[in-house]
Amino acid sequence: MTPPAVTGTAAATEPIRLLDAEGRLVESDANAPWHELAAQLSTDDRLAMHGEMLRTRRFDIEAGHLQRQGKLGLWVPSIGQEGAQVGAVWAAREQDTLFPSYREHLIALHRGATMDQIIDIFRGAKHGGGWNPLETQGMRIYSLVIATHALHATGYAMGIRLDGTSGTGDASTDEAVMAFYGDGAASQGDASEGLVFAASYESPIVFFVQNNKWAISVPSTRQSRFPLHQRARGFGLDAAWIDGNDPLASFAVTRRMLDAARQGAPGYIEADTYRMGAHTTSDDPTRYRTSDEEESWRRRDPIARLAAHLREQGVAEAVLAEQDQEATELAGDLRRRTLEAATAISDDIFDHVYSDPHPLTTEQKRQLAEFEASFGGDA
Amino acid sequence: MTDTAPQAAAAAPTAPAASVTMPIAKALNSALREAMRADEKVLLMGEDIGPLGGVFRITEGLHAEFGGDRVLDTPLAESGIIGTAIGLAMRGYRPVIEIQFDGFVYPGFDQIVSQLAKMTARHRGAVRMPVVIRIPYGGHIGAVEHHQESPEAYFAHTAGLRVVSPSTANDAHWMLRQAIESDDPVIFLEPKAKYWTKGEVLPAPAPGLEGVGGMHRAVVAQPGTDVTLIGHGAMVHVLLQAAQIAEREGTSCEVIDLRSLSPIDWEPLVDSARRTGRVVVAQEAPGHVSVGSEVAATIAERAFYSLEAPVLRVSGFDAPFPAAQLEDIYLPDADRVLDAVDRAMAY
Numbered sequence: 001m002t003p004p005a006v007t008g009t010a011a012a013t014e015p016i017r018l019l020d021a022e023g024r025l026v027e028s029d030a031n032a033p034w035h036e037l038a039a040q041l042s043t044d045d046r047l048a049m050h051g052e053m054l055r056t057r058r059f060d061i062e063a064g065h066l067q068r069q070g071k072l073g074l075w076v077p078s079i080g081q082e083g084a085q086v087g088a089v090w091a092a093r094e095q096d097t098l099f100p101s102y103r104e105h106l107i108a109l110h111r112g113a114t115m116d117q118i119i120d121i122f123r124g125a126k127h128g129g130g131w132n133p134l135e136t137q138g139m140r141i142y143s144l145v146i147a148t149h150a151l152h153a154t155g156y157a158m159g160i161r162l163d164g165t166s167g168t169g170d171a172s173t174d175e176a177v178m179a180f181y182g183d184g185a186a187s188q189g190d191a192s193e194g195l196v197f198a199a200s201y202e203s204p205i206v207f208f209v210q211n212n213k214w215a216i217s218v219p220s221t222r223q224s225r226f227p228l229h230q231r232a233r234g235f236g237l238d239a240a241w242i243d244g245n246d247p248l249a250s251f252a253v254t255r256r257m258l259d260a261a262r263q264g265a266p267g268y269i270e271a272d273t274y275r276m277g278a279h280t281t282s283d284d285p286t287r288y289r290t291s292d293e294e295e296s297w298r299r300r301d302p303i304a305r306l307a308a309h310l311r312e313q314g315v316a317e318a319v320l321a322e323q324d325q326e327a328t329e330l331a332g333d334l335r336r337r338t339l340e341a342a343t344a345i346s347d348d349i350f351d352h353v354y355s356d357p358h359p360l361t362t363e364q365k366r367q368l369a370e371f372e373a374s375f376g377g378d379a
Numbered sequence: 380m381t382d383t384a385p386q387a388a389a390a391a392p393t394a395p396a397a398s399v400t401m402p403i404a405k406a407l408n409s410a411l412r413e414a415m416r417a418d419e420k421v422l423l424m425g426e427d428i429g430p431l432g433g434v435f436r437i438t439e440g441l442h443a444e445f446g447g448d449r450v451l452d453t454p455l456a457e458s459g460i461i462g463t464a465i466g467l468a469m470r471g472y473r474p475v476i477e478i479q480f481d482g483f484v485y486p487g488f489d490q491i492v493s494q495l496a497k498m499t500a501r502h503r504g505a506v507r508m509p510v511v512i513r514i515p516y517g518g519h520i521g522a523v524e525h526h527q528e529s530p531e532a533y534f535a536h537t538a539g540l541r542v543v544s545p546s547t548a549n550d551a552h553w554m555l556r557q558a559i560e561s562d563d564p565v566i567f568l569e570p571k572a573k574y575w576t577k578g579e580v581l582p583a584p585a586p587g588l589e590g591v592g593g594m595h596r597a598v599v600a601q602p603g604t605d606v607t608l609i610g611h612g613a614m615v616h617v618l619l620q621a622a623q624i625a626e627r628e629g630t631s632c633e634v635i636d637l638r639s640l641s642p643i644d645w646e647p648l649v650d651s652a653r654r655t656g657r658v659v660v661a662q663e664a665p666g667h668v669s670v671g672s673e674v675a676a677t678i679a680e681r682a683f684y685s686l687e688a689p690v691l692r693v694s695g696f697d698a699p700f701p702a703a704q705l706e707d708i709y710l711p712d713a714d715r716v717l718d719a720v721d722r723a724m725a726y
Contacts, residue, residue: 155468
């Protein structure tokens, strides 16, 4: 089955947008089918999405403070990208497997990874997050070498197809995969090879590209002089362009494309968004972008946008304030736990290098233990 | 079992009841076939490995028997092959990859050393990576550039990988079976110059070489008393030839086939060094920071008081692999090994 192209063959001039920056619904003939999909989200759902965005924002801010106070080696904020992420993860069905880059905090939290597990990466306790994908509803661990996981995701999707657990036509059980990366990653060979393999093997996968305009200090125009979603079409994937700060557009388009992917048509979504903060706490955006640009995107903040929409829908201010209070308290709890968290032990160096015992790591673990013991507890 | 064995699938595939003589290429082919019959999660990935059977015909007949969903003729992209194999392994498959030639593995280098090798550790053991990467490697085939290299040091240097290299048909067969059974990633280096060298393939691994760990044992290929010669892959054949010549000149050489480059099985090496007191380690790869360097250093550490001479290394030169007309000069031959034997004996 070949699903209809999402945006047709002509290049789109505007991203798909269902909520404008003020949170008003954008009605048009073209938007009607998307609104119909977005209608799957009740007001309670939308409120819950808003709560997740707020919690992630507070988490991000708290983690930034922890880094500034020397408790984390580094922090990677996702501020500004919560709208794209919340729509995507709500669109994914529970059987779907999600391969993140390293800035998908909302998505990880939604799937059951804990704030502490994310913090563990950045306080130097564990690589990758240390969560087990079997315990986080298919949320894979973070991947730091840019775009490498695009291939892992594609291979996983190829496996789904070989297993026959997609393509039956039943979207409620057919599996699919999402790979998340950014505009910088799109330049990597692995990103392109992922598209080649996904198209060639008609794999059930959607590549969700958060174009946040900056790969550290290099603007997205250096990565591509051509819209990324148009590039994907050249690889034979169906592609869409969305306003990434519009959670409803992110939800509707992702849902449609994932369901097409389940039937063998891999897809590509370029989410037009903005990294409102620094790349990491080691970065200094004042060196490469203007405050005017930052200000223009602050006015398009996805959380404010969804909040305005919720008010429009009749949600009381007190309910939103309560969500904010709850998010602030969670961040405070995280701070306390992080300050008390245990330090990694030296066995961690050796214990999982191999699945089966390996004489070199076994011997070196023994030697280190002996060396440490030689200080007789005075070390 | 040979390449023309009947394709009626037995309930459980079995090795031949008696030993069969076949070339290394066929021994590899039968190992792949048996592994695929035994476990439907085993699948092959690579360039031209389908109807063509691979440029060296190692996968000949397997596409016909198992079909395109288990013998994947992939797009021409090494990083893509290895990266998607990682995803397939996460999904429960056991991919066996063929890299067409040694010099073509580098486009997939990051996926091997940063992704495949570290994936189990990055998941704290929750995810296993049973991926085999077969690489036809080494010289002596007169090919154009990038087709005759020995990249083993890069992989032996990388924690999380296992690296093995058979030199005989029997080892090619059984070590490949063991590599596919391994839950860890294995770099499987095939001495392509010896693909058509015949040998006996036994119905079962030799005693002491059974199980997944069997591929990591070093073996004495020929006993001797005066000098220990150590090598792997095609070099073992050069060492045996050198030993034969030395024997005629009154020097008894013990030849050790390393078989495994990570981990290295030190006991037979150190034991032999203690007996002979003289060691020569040879390889086609360039010598600087190589497997031979590690062998020399560790033997010096562990057999210091038994050594009558420093451990000597014979290697390819630290220069890009030369044009084919120069390869016989570049690659260590019996004469260069014997020169090292003479120098060792002169101490």
